[in-house]
Amino acid sequence: MDERYIASIDLGTSKFGLCVARVKGDDVQVIYYKETPSAGIRASVVQNPMKASAPLKKAIEEAENELMIKILQVVVGMPRSDVGQETATGRIVRSNPDEYISEEEVENLKAMALESYPLDDANSQIMYGAVAQSFSIDDQIQLVESDVVGTLSSGLEGNFKVFIGSRRATTAVDKIFNSMGIAIAKKYFLPDVVAKTVLSEEDRQNGVALVDVGAGVTSVAVYHGGIMRSYAAIPFGGRTITSDLRTECSISEELAEKIKVKFGACMPGKLASLSEKVLQIRLTEPYKEVSVKYISEVIDARSREIIDAILYYIQESGLENNLRGGIVLTGGGASLVNFANLFKEVSGYDVRIGFPRHLFSASVGTGVYNPSATSAIGMVLAAKEDRLPDCITRPEPVWADAPEAAEEEPAEEETAEGAFFVPDATYESGEQGTLIPEEEYGEVPAPAQEEEPVKEKKKKEPKPKKEPKPRRERIFWKKLGENVKTGLLNFYDEVTREDDENENKQ
Numbered sequence: 001m002d003e004r005y006i007a008s009i010d011l012g013t014s015k016f017g018l019c020v021a022r023v024k025g026d027d028v029q030v031i032y033y034k035e036t037p038s039a040g041i042r043a044s045v046v047q048n049p050m051k052a053s054a055p056l057k058k059a060i061e062e063a064e065n066e067l068m069i070k071i072l073q074v075v076v077g078m079p080r081s082d083v084g085q086e087t088a089t090g091r092i093v094r095s096n097p098d099e100y101i102s103e104e105e106v107e108n109l110k111a112m113a114l115e116s117y118p119l120d121d122a123n124s125q126i127m128y129g130a131v132a133q134s135f136s137i138d139d140q141i142q143l144v145e146s147d148v149v150g151t152l153s154s155g156l157e158g159n160f161k162v163f164i165g166s167r168r169a170t171t172a173v174d175k176i177f178n179s180m181g182i183a184i185a186k187k188y189f190l191p192d193v194v195a196k197t198v199l200s201e202e203d204r205q206n207g208v209a210l211v212d213v214g215a216g217v218t219s220v221a222v223y224h225g226g227i228m229r230s231y232a233a234i235p236f237g238g239r240t241i242t243s244d245l246r247t248e249c250s251i252s253e254e255l256a257e258k259i260k261v262k263f264g265a266c267m268p269g270k271l272a273s274l275s276e277k278v279l280q281i282r283l284t285e286p287y288k289e290v291s292v293k294y295i296s297e298v299i300d301a302r303s304r305e306i307i308d309a310i311l312y313y314i315q316e317s318g319l320e321n322n323l324r325g326g327i328v329l330t331g332g333g334a335s336l337v338n339f340a341n342l343f344k345e346v347s348g349y350d351v352r353i354g355f356p357r358h359l360f361s362a363s364v365g366t367g368v369y370n371p372s373a374t375s376a377i378g379m380v381l382a383a384k385e386d387r388l389p390d391c392i393t394r395p396e397p398v399w400a401d402a403p404e405a406a407e408e409e410p411a412e413e414e415t416a417e418g419a420f421f422v423p424d425a426t427y428e429s430g431e432q433g434t435l436i437p438e439e440e441y442g443e444v445p446a447p448a449q450e451e452e453p454v455k456e457k458k459k460k461e462p463k464p465k466k467e468p469k470p471r472r473e474r475i476f477w478k479k480l481g482e483n484v485k486t487g488l489l490n491f492y493d494e495v496t497r498e499d500d501e502n503e504n505k506q
Contacts, residue, residue, distance in 0.1 A: 004390040007063075007074045008379035009056070011173065013041050013216030014239060014332070016059050019368070019376040020067060020392070021360065023384050028360035032063055033368040033376065043081040043216040043235050046172035053176050060180070069392045073183035075379045077190040078128050079169045081217040081233045088117045088130065088162045097154040106132070106145055109158050117162055126170055128163040129189035131228050135159075144226060163189060163231065185388050188379050191221040191231055197378035198330050198354035201226065208325030209314050210354070212374075213306070213333030215239040220310055222317040230317035234309045238333035241302045248298050249290050251281060259295060265337035266303045267345075268296035303339055307346050326350030332372035 003024045010017035020032040036059045040051030060071055090113030092105070110130055119125045135143045137153035148156070170187065177184055195210050204223040212219045218237045222230040241264070245256040259279070268275055275293035314320050314327075326349045329340055334353050344351040355369055356377045362368045368377065 005069070005392045006380050006383045006388065007071050007391040008376045008383065009060075009074050009076050010375040010379070011041060011044070011046065011052075011056075011076060012038055012214060012332075012375075013044055013237075014038060015215070015372070016056055017373060017376040018059050018063055019373070019380055020063060020069075020071075021380045021384075026384075028381065028384055030360055030362040030364055030368050030377070030380070032067055033362070033364045033373060034059070034063065035367070035372065036062075041216070043079075044214060045079045045081060045166070045169045046176065049172045049175045049179075053179055056176060057180055060182070069394055071182060071392050073185040073389075073391045074177070075186050075188060075383045075388065075391075076173060076177075076184055077193070077375055077379060078173075078187050079165060080190055080212070080214070080219045081235050082166055082169070083128060083231065083233055084164045085231055086117070086162045086164060087133075088113045088160045089157065090116065090160070091155060091157040093155050094153065097152060099152075100150050101137070101148055101153060101156060103149050105156060106135070106149060106158070109156055110160060113158065113160050114162065119164065124167055125164050126167040128165045129192070130160045130162045131192065133159045133161055133227060133229070146226075161228070161231075185391060186383065186386065188382055190375055190378070191219055192228055193378040193382045194330065194374050195221060195223065195228065197356050197359070197374050197381055198328060199223065199325075200357070203325040203328070206324040207319060207322040209310075209323055209327045209349075211310055211327055211329050211334075212331040213237050213329060213336075213339075214331045215333070218306060218310065218331075218333070220313045222314060222319050222323075224319050224322050229319060230313075232313035232316065234306065234313070236306070237331075238336070240306075241299055241333075241336075244298050244302050245295065249281070249288070249295075251283065251288075255281070260299065260336075263292050263295060264299050265296050266300045266342040267338045268293050268300055270338065270341075271296055299336070300342070303336070303342055304346065307343050310343075311347055323349060326352065328352055328354040330354040330371045330374045334371045 003022065006021050006023055008019045008021075010019075014037065015035045016038045017035050018033070019030060022029045022031055036055060038052065039055050040046060040048035040053075046052055063069075064071055090109045092109055092112070094101075094105075110132060114127055114130050117127070119127075132145050134141070135145065135148040136157040137143070137148065137151055138155065139153075140151075143151075173187070174184065191210070191212070194212060195204065199208060199210060204226045207224040208222075210221045210223065212221075215238045216236070218234040220230075220232045220234070221228050238260075242253060242257045242260055245251070245260055245264075246253045249256065249259075251259075263274075263277075263279065265271060265274075271293065275291070275296065277292040279290050279292065279295075281288040281290060310327075314323070327343065327347065329343065329351065330353070333339070340351045340353055343349075353371060354374070355371060356374050359381060360377070367373065
């Protein structure tokens with residue numbers, strides 16, 4: 001059974017989620033997952049590709065070094081904001097009505113509907129995806145995809161929800177990975193991918209609203225009858241709450257985020273003794289003091305606005321009375337303390353937090369099962385179903401003790417003339433590359449080459465520095481002959497010796 005690796009990257013507003021999984025048949029094992037702070041992204045859309053590239057490249061290199069691999073291609077998600085949904089239809093006439101309708105025919109019908117749908121501005125818009133809503137055959141209507149496959153009919157008609165997004169947003173994603181030399185294996189429309197990771201088939205059949213609370217965007221996907229019936233995106237999320245804390249407490253955004261994660265909670269009336277705590281923020285003298293209850297009041301006010309917007313889009317779907325599975329919260333913002341309880345109190349729905357289902361194994365700790373990891377994990381599972389090729393390569397090991405390599409490639413030495421020869425063997429002049437023992441050949445010639453090699457100039461070895469002569473010797477050396485010089489030097493030595501003896505006596 002072939003083994004392959006899949007790498008996925010969740011390009012979030014506040015973090016990059018990088019996941020690497022080993023896939024062998026139906027078995028998926030996550031061997032790496034890490035979240036790192038992102039940059040250059042707003043509301044899940046890449047606004048500054050150059051600014052986003054630096055931390056993303058660092059995150060990828062860190063994964064490669066830890067796993068000792070090279071990532072060649074990745075799967076990524078499309079932006080979740082600024083996505084419009086339209087209705088498209090397609091119909092085909094079957095050449096052989098007595099044959100069963102196949103899955104391939106359904107896919108061809110879907111592709112035809114996408115290709116024929118007229119975009120208002122093809123230069124600025126692109127199809128993010130399509131979801132089949134219903135199918136009709138000769139004598140039946142409102143069939144789902146699983147029911148229409150295997151039926152007999154002279155024709156096939158389908159109704160689809162088409163999701164249209166910004167072409168510039170996807171081009172910016174391509175720009176980032178092209179600059180790093182990494183290919184994009186596939187782009188996924190995240191709402192449906194996350195739903196298959198978090199929701200069971202029963203949830204989607206009975207009706208449920210999947211709410212993904214991210215840092216920059218909150219998306220709402222409504223399911224009924226096993227199909228996504230409606231999608232909407234709200235252009236704010238958890239980062240808006242952080243911005244409120246930054247403004248109200250007059251602190252940095254980084255510190256506001258830490259306070260939100262550590263002490264933040266909705267429903268200040270239910271904090272019990274925690275509401276009496278006071279935080280001392282040591283930025284200036286005297287210390288700034290902020291009560292936990294006040295922090296909770298700020299968070300609660302913004303959270304209610306987010307919930308009201310979510311409920312509005314659920315009502316717009318027309319399925320607000322068909323959500324027997326209630327509301328499932330996922331994404332990083334779903335972990336905010338008491339957010340699910342506040343949602344339940346305001347909406348009256350059953351509300352729970354959605355975690356990645358155990359459709360995989362993991363050897364990287366518990367972080368991979370957090371709500372914030374659902375997008376990265378969902379893309380890995382979708383790529384497995386789509387049978388995408390291997391996304392990585394492993395470098396060949398380099399063996400230090402390889403005697404064969406030492407024999408085949410002896411060290412080169414430089415001759416006095418600048419040519420090179422192989423010790424104990426030489427090239428035969430007529431056949432370059434054939435080795436003959438040196439004792440049989442005699443003098444070792446240079447390898448035969450088409451062009452005369454440029455001779456390197458022989459470097460002159462530096463002469464050793466001579467010890468400096470005494471100043472008196474240098475003066476008389478030029479003026480006197482050898483005999484006079486010798487006599488003067490002897491006289492100089494004798495005078496010096498007498499001076500030393502007198503100094504010792506004293």
